[in-house]
Amino acid sequence: MSTRDKIMDVALNMFSERGYEAVSIRDICSEVGIKESTLYYHFKNKKDILDSLVEKFRTHIEDLLSHVDEITENPAQKKGKNADPSVQMVDSYMIDSYLFDPFCNLMLRLMMIEQFHNEEIRELYEKTLFTDPYEIQMNIIKRLASAGVMPEEDVEWIVRETHSYMTMLTFKYLLNGDLTEKRKKAYYKEVHDFMARRFKA
Amino acid sequence: MSTRDKIMDVALNMFSERGYEAVSIRDICSEVGIKESTLYYHFKNKKDILDSLVEKFRTHIEDLLSHVDEITENPAQKKGKNADPSVQMVDSYMIDSYLFDPFCNLMLRLMMIEQFHNEEIRELYEKTLFTDPYEIQMNIIKRLASAGVMPEEDVEWIVRETHSYMTMLTFKYLLNGDLTEKRKKAYYKEVHDFMARRFKA
Amino acid sequence: MSTRDKIMDVALNMFSERGYEAVSIRDICSEVGIKESTLYYHFKNKKDILDSLVEKFRTHIEDLLSHVDEITENPAQKKGKNADPSVQMVDSYMIDSYLFDPFCNLMLRLMMIEQFHNEEIRELYEKTLFTDPYEIQMNIIKRLASAGVMPEEDVEWIVRETHSYMTMLTFKYLLNGDLTEKRKKAYYKEVHDFMARRFKA
Amino acid sequence: MSTRDKIMDVALNMFSERGYEAVSIRDICSEVGIKESTLYYHFKNKKDILDSLVEKFRTHIEDLLSHVDEITENPAQKKGKNADPSVQMVDSYMIDSYLFDPFCNLMLRLMMIEQFHNEEIRELYEKTLFTDPYEIQMNIIKRLASAGVMPEEDVEWIVRETHSYMTMLTFKYLLNGDLTEKRKKAYYKEVHDFMARRFKA
DNA sequence: GATGAATGAGTGTTCATTCAT
DNA sequence: GATGAATGAACACTCATTCAT
Numbered sequence: 001m002s003t004r005d006k007i008m009d010v011a012l013n014m015f016s017e018r019g020y021e022a023v024s025i026r027d028i029c030s031e032v033g034i035k036e037s038t039l040y041y042h043f044k045n046k047k048d049i050l051d052s053l054v055e056k057f058r059t060h061i062e063d064l065l066s067h068v069d070e071i072t073e074n075p076a077q078k079k080g081k082n083a084d085p086s087v088q089m090v091d092s093y094m095i096d097s098y099l100f101d102p103f104c105n106l107m108l109r110l111m112m113i114e115q116f117h118n119e120e121i122r123e124l125y126e127k128t129l130f131t132d133p134y135e136i137q138m139n140i141i142k143r144l145a146s147a148g149v150m151p152e153e154d155v156e157w158i159v160r161e162t163h164s165y166m167t168m169l170t171f172k173y174l175l176n177g178d179l180t181e182k183r184k185k186a187y188y189k190e191v192h193d194f195m196a197r198r199f200k201a
Numbered sequence: 202m203s204t205r206d207k208i209m210d211v212a213l214n215m216f217s218e219r220g221y222e223a224v225s226i227r228d229i230c231s232e233v234g235i236k237e238s239t240l241y242y243h244f245k246n247k248k249d250i251l252d253s254l255v256e257k258f259r260t261h262i263e264d265l266l267s268h269v270d271e272i273t274e275n276p277a278q279k280k281g282k283n284a285d286p287s288v289q290m291v292d293s294y295m296i297d298s299y300l301f302d303p304f305c306n307l308m309l310r311l312m313m314i315e316q317f318h319n320e321e322i323r324e325l326y327e328k329t330l331f332t333d334p335y336e337i338q339m340n341i342i343k344r345l346a347s348a349g350v351m352p353e354e355d356v357e358w359i360v361r362e363t364h365s366y367m368t369m370l371t372f373k374y375l376l377n378g379d380l381t382e383k384r385k386k387a388y389y390k391e392v393h394d395f396m397a398r399r400f401k402a
Numbered sequence: 403m404s405t406r407d408k409i410m411d412v413a414l415n416m417f418s419e420r421g422y423e424a425v426s427i428r429d430i431c432s433e434v435g436i437k438e439s440t441l442y443y444h445f446k447n448k449k450d451i452l453d454s455l456v457e458k459f460r461t462h463i464e465d466l467l468s469h470v471d472e473i474t475e476n477p478a479q480k481k482g483k484n485a486d487p488s489v490q491m492v493d494s495y496m497i498d499s500y501l502f503d504p505f506c507n508l509m510l511r512l513m514m515i516e517q518f519h520n521e522e523i524r525e526l527y528e529k530t531l532f533t534d535p536y537e538i539q540m541n542i543i544k545r546l547a548s549a550g551v552m553p554e555e556d557v558e559w560i561v562r563e564t565h566s567y568m569t570m571l572t573f574k575y576l577l578n579g580d581l582t583e584k585r586k587k588a589y590y591k592e593v594h595d596f597m598a599r600r601f602k603a
Numbered sequence: 604m605s606t607r608d609k610i611m612d613v614a615l616n617m618f619s620e621r622g623y624e625a626v627s628i629r630d631i632c633s634e635v636g637i638k639e640s641t642l643y644y645h646f647k648n649k650k651d652i653l654d655s656l657v658e659k660f661r662t663h664i665e666d667l668l669s670h671v672d673e674i675t676e677n678p679a680q681k682k683g684k685n686a687d688p689s690v691q692m693v694d695s696y697m698i699d700s701y702l703f704d705p706f707c708n709l710m711l712r713l714m715m716i717e718q719f720h721n722e723e724i725r726e727l728y729e730k731t732l733f734t735d736p737y738e739i740q741m742n743i744i745k746r747l748a749s750a751g752v753m754p755e756e757d758v759e760w761i762v763r764e765t766h767s768y769m770t771m772l773t774f775k776y777l778l779n780g781d782l783t784e785k786r787k788k789a790y791y792k793e794v795h796d797f798m799a800r801r802f803k804a
Numbered sequence: 805g806a807t808g809a810a811t812g813a814g815t816g817t818t819c820a821t822t823c824a825t
Numbered sequence: 826g827a828t829g830a831a832t833g834a835a836c837a838c839t840c841a842t843t844c845a846t
Contacts, residue, residue, distance in 0.1 A: 003830080046816065112314075113314050164369035176326070571767075
């Protein structure tokens with residue numbers, strides 16, 4: 001990993017735990033193993049590290065968002081397991097590549113902390129945790145409905161319920177304390193219980 | 202308001218926006234209108250301000266929790282409007298005296314920020330936002346069920362759905378950006394839409 | 403002397419020798435014998451020290467300028483030595499209380515250094531070394547002329563010659579290297595030689 | 604222009620405005636358009652830039668000083684306009700090739716700033732602005748006197764007056780703020796007024 | 805109850821310089 | 826000739842805290 005990448009990695013870990021302001025350049029550098037002056041060769045100032053992280057996250061989620069379409073397109077054509085709405089729903093959350101992904105998870109924590117005094121981050125936070133997921137679910141369920149797998153009239157409330165349940169679980173298990181295997185498993189279990197009840201019954 | 206109270210008030214406002222570490226004694230004192238040395242007459246050190254806030258919050262919610270029982274006891278005996286399960290549910294959330302209450306709302310924000318590196322606060326955060334509300338709902342709905350207002354077998358999932366919906370709304374509207382009248386209204390609307398659908402239909 | 407005054411004193415000595423930018427807060431504090439943080443109790447930042455010096459100088463020269471009038475008023479009424487135009491001219495320069503005065507002399511040096519990149523200081527520098535002295539001489543010589551001690555028609559050129567000579571001497575002896583007794587004496591001698599030739603012959 | 608020359612040029616411009624210490628290698632390099640490490644290919648260290656500038660200036664004024672003799676030799680043999688003492692005096696100051704010359708003017712400013720804490724520069728400053736010009740005038744006027752254009756007995760005071768007037772004008776117009784066309788013109792006018800009065804009347 | 809004055813440790817950042825490429 | 830990457834020392838300034846008054 002390049003020095004620049006190492007700095008961003010260490011900075012994100014620290015920022016997401018203690019907040020941007022509470023982490024000092026000295027903290028980052030001593031963890032990375034460089035002198036403070038070296039950091040300023042790679043970043044113009046402390047804010048630039050944060051901005052670079054946000055920028056990287058933006059690019060990253062744009063990538064993910066373009067992938068989610070591939071997953072959820074043409075549900076009717078899919079055979080077997082994938083046709084199962086509950087499986088599609090779970091897949092659409094990209095749990096492993098998004099919520100469990102260390103970079104994304106830490107960015108969510110960082111945004112959770114910083115959103116209260118940084119409007120740019122607040123908007124990204126709202127979009128990432130509320131707006132985008134809701135929209136994605138809406139698309140999927142509409143497709144499932146038009147494919148006849150689901151009754152058309154319930155679409156809105158199904159989306160709302162699913163979205164609220166998944167959101168609550170994210171805050172409860174994935175954005176609360178360290179992201180341990182235990183918490184991941186508890187999250188997974190609750191997701192599957194919910195999906196089983198909601199889409200199979 | 203006493204100087205001590207003013208300090209706690211100002212500190213909470215600042216801590217909940219920028220985080221404990223990012224706020225300096227200077228910031229607090231210049232806002233309160235006292236010299237830094239004066240603060241140390243009222244508080245042992247910076248940490249003591251935070252601890253006092255947490256302590257005040259603990260006492261405050263214990264108070265609220267004891268009240269909630271009065272609200273939710275003996276639903277069957279109540280007449281008219283209060284017997285409506287949806288009204289009882291909404292009441293039980295103590296929206297005005299808890300989620301909308303400036304002190305409580307700011308404390309929730311502060312805990313949201315600090316929970317990632319302070320286990321004591323994390324536990325209080327989890328209890329306050331996830332464990333306690335779930336339990337309260339469970340009690341209420343069980344009472345409603347045993348009073349025959351609701352079928353016994355659905356109790357668990359009704360609680361889960363309600364709790365997840367209310368939790369999501371709290372994060373989306375009340376712990377996101379400033380607590381404006383606009384956000385409060387949007388929150389209220391969504392709460393009533395949900396209750397209407399869930400308990401009246 | 404108060405800590406604040408000591409800081410200003412030391413700062414002026416250093417600024418006037420090495421220039422504002424080249425002097426560090428550390429330099430000043432170690433000479434004064436205080437910690438850097440203490441300096442910031444007395445001054446809001448480094449620039450504030452410079453501004454305070456400039457302000458003090460402004461007040462100081464306004465004081466001096468009001469005194470010069472007393473010296474030069476009503477030359478005709480004065481008897482004996484003071485009626486001698488050359489003595490009046492020399493007096494009017496307030497050599498001991500201005501050019502030789504440590505505070506003023508160091509301020510002139512400081513302004514000489516800083517004028518090239520600080521328009522506020524440049525204006526004060528121009529006023530102090532060129533505009534004001536010229537005007538003062540003009541007033542005195544006009545009074546001497548109207549008192550009949552001097553022919554009216556030569557007034558302008560007498561002022562110009564005197565002013566240019568005195569200015570040159572100031573730069574040559576008083577704003578060049580350390581202000582040693584040797585340089586002061588050389589300056590004095592040249593002043594008196596000039597006055598003797600100009601006003602006695 | 605070679606990179607080395609560009610560096611010296613930029614450095615002189617910056618040094619003469621803000622002082623040697625206040626200008627950073629970074630400042631110079633970013634203006635020149637090279638990386639800091641590149642500068643060290645051309646100069647041993649920061650001090651070396653200053654030394655090179657001083658050395659270049661020394662060579663330059665030696666050149667000028669040898670030229671001045673050609674201008675002022677054998678005044679009696681010259682015919683027409685050049686025989687006019689006032690014209691010779693003005694010429695001898697080499698206004699365009701020295702005082703108005705960008706390199707020399709900026710070097711004088713730099714020396715004015717640095718002389719207070721650098722004895723080598725102080726000596727050069729004194730020689731350049733006081734000693735040499737006085738000597739040159741003395742030579743010229745002595746020649747004019749021995750050629751019978753001027754009475755022998757006044758020589759010393761004519762030189763002193765001329766030198767002081769020209770010196771004062773230099774500080775007032777050419778070493779004060781930016782060297783604008785306006786200031787150049789004001790300087791020129793005053794020079795000619797003085798010469799007209801001193802040597803033509 | 806409150807403050808003026810001080811401090812040691814720490815903040816983010818810039819400095820001139822080096823050296824392998 | 827020029828650069829990318831690094832560094833130790835210094836920079837101006839802020840931190841939480843103390844203590845005599």
